[in-house]
Amino acid sequence: MHDALHIPTLAACFGESAEAVWVIRREGRLCFANVAAERSASLGGPALAAALERARALVVERAESARVEVESGVVRVMRASPVRDVEGRVIAVTIVATVRDTTRAPSPVERERARLQRIVDHAPALVAILRGPDHVYELINERFKQTIPEARSLIGTSARAHRTDLVAQQFVARLDHVHKTGEAYESVEVPRVIEREDGPETIYLTFVFQPILRESDRSMVDGVVTFAFDVTESVLARKQVEETSRAKDEFLSTLSHELRTPLNAIVGWSHLLRTGALQGTQMQRALEAIDRNAKVQKRLIDDLLDFSRMVSGKLGVNDGVVDLAELVTSAVDSIRPAAEAKRLQLSTRLEARPLVSGDPDRLHQVIANLLSNATKFTGPRGRVEVVVRASEDHAELEVRDDGVGIDPTLLPHVFERYRQADGSTTRRHGGLGLGLAIARAIVEMHGGRIEAWSEGIGRGTSMRVSLPWSLEPERDEPASIGVRLRAGVPRLAGVRVLVVDDEIDACVLAETVLRRAGAEVRSTSTAARALELLDEGEVDVLVSDLGMPELDGITLIERVRALPPPACRVPAVALTGYARVEDRVRAVDAGYDAFLTKPLDVDALALAVARAAGRVAE
Numbered sequence: 059m060h061d062a063l064h065i066p067t068l069a070a071c072f073g074e075s076a077e078a079v080w081v082i083r084r085e086g087r088l089c090f091a092n093v094a095a096e097r098s099a100s101l102g103g104p105a106l107a108a109a110l111e112r113a114r115a116l117v118v119e120r121a122e123s124a125r126v127e128v129e130s131g132v133v134r135v136m137r138a139s140p141v142r143d144v145e146g147r148v149i150a151v152t153i154v155a156t157v158r159d160t161t162r163a164p165s166p167v168e169r170e171r172a173r174l175q176r177i178v179d180h181a182p183a184l185v186a187i188l189r190g191p192d193h194v195y196e197l198i199n200e201r202f203k204q205t206i207p208e209a210r211s212l213i214g215t216s217a218r219a220h221r222t223d224l225v226a227q228q229f230v231a232r233l234d235h236v237h238k239t240g241e242a243y244e245s246v247e248v249p250r251v252i253e254r255e256d257g258p259e260t261i262y263l264t265f266v267f268q269p270i271l272r273e274s275d276r277s278m279v280d281g282v283v284t285f286a287f288d289v290t291e292s293v294l295a296r297k298q299v300e301e302t303s304r305a306k307d308e309f310l311s312t313l314s315h316e317l318r319t320p321l322n323a324i325v326g327w328s329h330l331l332r333t334g335a336l337q338g339t340q341m342q343r344a345l346e347a348i349d350r351n352a353k354v355q356k357r358l359i360d361d362l363l364d365f366s367r368m369v370s371g372k373l374g375v376n377d378g379v380v381d382l383a384e385l386v387t388s389a390v391d392s393i394r395p396a397a398e399a400k401r402l403q404l405s406t407r408l409e410a411r412p413l414v415s416g417d418p419d420r421l422h423q424v425i426a427n428l429l430s431n432a433t434k435f436t437g438p439r440g441r442v443e444v445v446v447r448a449s450e451d452h453a454e455l456e457v458r459d460d461g462v463g464i465d466p467t468l469l470p471h472v473f474e475r476y477r478q479a480d481g482s483t484t485r486r487h488g489g490l491g492l493g494l495a496i497a498r499a500i501v502e503m504h505g506g507r508i509e510a511w512s513e514g515i516g517r518g519t520s521m522r523v524s525l526p527w528s529l530e531p532e533r534d535e536p537a538s539i540g541v542r543l544r545a546g547v548p549r550l551a552g553v554r555v556l557v558v559d560d561e562i563d564a565c566v567l568a569e570t571v572l573r574r575a576g577a578e579v580r581s582t583s584t585a586a587r588a589l590e591l592l593d594e595g596e597v598d599v600l601v602s603d604l605g606m607p608e609l610d611g612i613t614l615i616e617r618v619r620a621l622p623p624p625a626c627r628v629p630a631v632a633l634t635g636y637a638r639v640e641d642r643v644r645a646v647d648a649g650y651d652a653f654l655t656k657p658l659d660v661d662a663l664a665l666a667v668a669r670a671a672g673r674v675a676e
Contacts, residue, residue, distance in 0.1 A: 063089055063141065063150055078133065080153045081141070082114045089150060098132045098157045106133060110153060113138040116211050117151045125214015127198070132158055135214060175199070184263070184286035186212075187270070193217040193233045193282065205261070205288065207253065229265075236267045237279050243267040247293055262293040316358055320351035356657055363637050364423075365492045368499045374639050375417035375503050379528045382453050383411040383446050385418060389425040390444060397433050403441045404433075410446060412453035414525040416504040421525075424500050424508075427493040428457040428521045435519070436461030452506070452527060458520040464512035472510045473498040501525070548668035550577035555667060557581040558588045558602040558614065559633070567658060568601060568633065575664045585609035589617060592625050599670045601663070604634040604645060615649040629670035633663065 063081065068090040072079040078095035082088055098106065109128040116124045117138045126136045133155040141150040178185040178199035184206070187197040195212040203209045218230055232243050245265045252259045266285040272278040327344040330336050336344050367373040390406050397404040414421075425444075432442045436459040445456045464472060473494050494510075501508045506525040512518065555577045559565040562583065569579045580597075582588050585606060591597060600618065604611035611632060619626050630652075632645040637655040645653050652666045668674045 065090055076157070078155045078157050080110060081150055082110065082153065083150045084118055084148055086111070086114060094157050095155075098155070109133070109136055112211060113153050114151045118148055121148050124211070126211060127213035128155070134158065137214070171197075181285075182287070184284075184288070186284045186286075187281060188217060188233065188284065189270075189281040191234075191237055193230065193237070196281070202286075205252070232265075232267060233282055233284075236269050236282050240269045240271065240277070240279050242269065247289060261288060261290045263287065264289050313358075313362075317355065320354040320358075323351040324348050324355075352657065360637075361492045361496065364496045367639060368496055372639055373496075373499055373503065375420050375500065378416065378418060380414050380416050380418045380421055381411060382414050382421075382455060382525070383408045385422050385425055386444055386446055386455065389422055389429055392426060393429045393433055396430075397442060400433065400436070401439050402433060402436055403439070405441075405443050407443065407445045410448035410453070412446070412448045413528040414453050414504070415528040416525065420500045421504070424497045424523065425455065425457075427497050428523075431493065431521075432457050432459040432461065432519070435459065452524045455523040455525070456520060458518065460518040462519075463515045463517040464510065464519055466512070466514055469510055469512060473508070548575065548664055548674050550575040550664065550668060550671070550673065553577045553667065553671045553673065554596055554598040555579045556588060556591055556597040556600050558585060558600070558606070558611070559583065560603065560606045564603070564656070564658070568663060571658070571660045571663055572601075572667060575667075577667065585611070585614040585617075588614060589621075592618060592621065592628060595625060597625075597628055599667050600628050600630040601633055601667065602630065604632055604636055604641070612644065612648045615645075619649040631663075631666045631670055633658065 063083075068079075068081060069092070072090075072092045075092055076094060078098045079090070079092045080088065080095050081090040106128060109126055113124065113126040113136050116126065117140050121140060123137070123139045126138060128134055128136055136153050136155045138151055138153045140148040141152055143149050175197065178197065179201075181199055181201065184202040185197075185199040186195060186202055188194060189196045194214065194216050198209050198212060217233060229248075232245065235241070236243050243265075244267075247262045247264060250261050250263055252261055263286040266287075268283050268285070269279045270281040270283055272280045327347050331341065331344050364373060386406060386408070390404065394404060429442070429444065436442055440460050442457070442459045445454075445458070447454050447456075498508050501523055504525055506523060508524075509522045511520045511522070550572060553576070555572050557565055557568045557572070557579060558581070559568065560583045565581050565583065569581050572579045580591060582591065583606075585602075586609060588600070588602070592600070600615075602611045602614055606614075609617075611634065615630055615632075618628065618630065630650045632650040632653045633656065634641065634645070634654075635656045642653045651670055654662055654666055665674065
């Protein structure tokens with residue numbers, strides 16, 4: 059045994075000492091305790107034992123002396139020092155502590171210190187008092203101890219020996235400045251990494267340093283009191299707002315680009331047609347380009363409206379029984395021209411024909427969006443496959459491709475609003491980046507779920523949609539997106555139609571469409587004139603815009619319904635650019651029998667008028 063740990067020697071030196079002395083071997087076994095130490099151990103309980111272990115571990119770890127604060131009424135501070143062998147290795151730790159006389163009343167200094175501790179323990183900030191030019195921790199409040207794990211071992215140690223990350227941020231340099239000049243200092247939002255059991259955590263603190271002036275000489279600084287306010291919540295909230303704002307700015311920039319691009323083609327080709335510069339096949343090409351880009355712009359506007367409804371919680375779905383396989387077939391047929399233009403291999407595998415509960419239009423929108431994305435992000439001669447299968451409790455749809463794939467870091471965010479893998483001006487693929495967010499909202503409204511999967515860049519993508527089975531009895535003809543308006547344009551011979559629209563071009567277009575279907579059409583740009591014509595009793599169906607000056611379409615239909623018979627009973631079709639669900643409800647509640655949105659679908663208008671006139675069944 060090394061002489062430094064010779065028990066008789068230790069007993070001779072420290073046995074009768076008024077201070078408690080422990081010698082603990084490096085591995086934690088008690089080697090020696092004098093009388094005062096044994097007495098304090100019986101009075102100090104678990105808190106004292108924990109402090110001894112903390113002091114031993116601290117000295118062994120750092121191989122230097124340390125001071126440890128003790129939460130015990132018997133001992134307040136322990137001074138721990140290493141015991142080294144001849145080669146300088148730490149073999150044990152000597153711990154010395156002044157034992158309080160619990161039978162006497164505390165001194166005024168002790169009472170004042172206890173009072174100060176109680177005050178700072180209730181402070182909302184992290185409070186510490188540091189003394190001397192080396193900034194030795196003298197007092198730390200409870201919030202400091204709860205926030206900073208190693209805080210309990212700081213008492214009696216210098217700030218210079220701790221937290222190299224804070225040193226890097228000139229923490230100690232600021233303490234030096236305050237101690238030297240007596241000037242207070244404030245730092246804003248300093249990041250601090252805290253090691254937690256579940257991993258590192260970054261918090262943000264705002265520091266205020268105040269000098270402690272010497273009582274006898276107010277020009278001299280005895281120490282510094284530091285206040286650290288935890289501003290993590292506000293910093294993270296601000297960063298989230300900034301990120302959302304940045305994403306919205308990028309989205310608006312993309313929106314401007316995506317709306318202007320088809321508009322450029324429409325305006326350019328229209329100008330060439332108007333000037334007569336195109337002939338033959340060039341004219342046909344121009345018309346096709348105008349039609350194609352107008353549909354692109356309509357789809358963008360529809361996405362914007364759906365996104366607005368989604369954000370406000372007003373994205374509605376209708377109930378029905380839907381043949382999922384039929385929806386897939388319809389959606390694949392609609393995307394096939396785009397796939398063939400890129401020479402893609404587009405295939406469908408129907409392993410089942412499940413019936414699901416939901417809105418056929420909305421579910422078709424989801425499938426079409428997934429197919430559109432797969433086609434857009436798959437290179438020429440690539441492969442896109444749609445699979446429909448069934449399990450015990452749900453139907454499953456999968457759209458997979460061998461295209462560009464998705465970065466694994468972006469996979470958790472592909473369904474978020476305003477998110478695009480590439481929002482730069484050099485991006486290769488257009489779109490607003492709203493389609494998947496809308497798709498997820500629709501699927502979830504049907505009680506289903508949608509998931510994205512990819513092995514990484516260049517490895518393709520799989521989108522999987524799960525929908526619950528229909529709980530309604532099977533119908534002979536499930537609701538289908540394919541049951542639409544394409545059974546032929548109805549003939550309207552003899553039907554007298556009044557068209558009301560303050561936009562001359564829109565009015566002339568509706569008039570032309572209805573005349574080509576055989577209707578007798580009169581038109582006006584004001585609601586007031588429409589009331590006059592209706593009062594003359596020469597109208598079988600009213601077609602009116604909603605947004606008009608002086609008297610709008612809502613006021614018009616309300617006044618029509620207040621007219622004497624038979625004018626009050628004239629069927630009415632609303633044809634408007636207002637496309638929100640609440641706009642439709644408001645129009646129907648006011649008295650319209652049908653509601654159509656612009657841009658005008660010529661077949662839909664003819665069919666709506668035919669239904670209103672009783673020429674075709676509902």
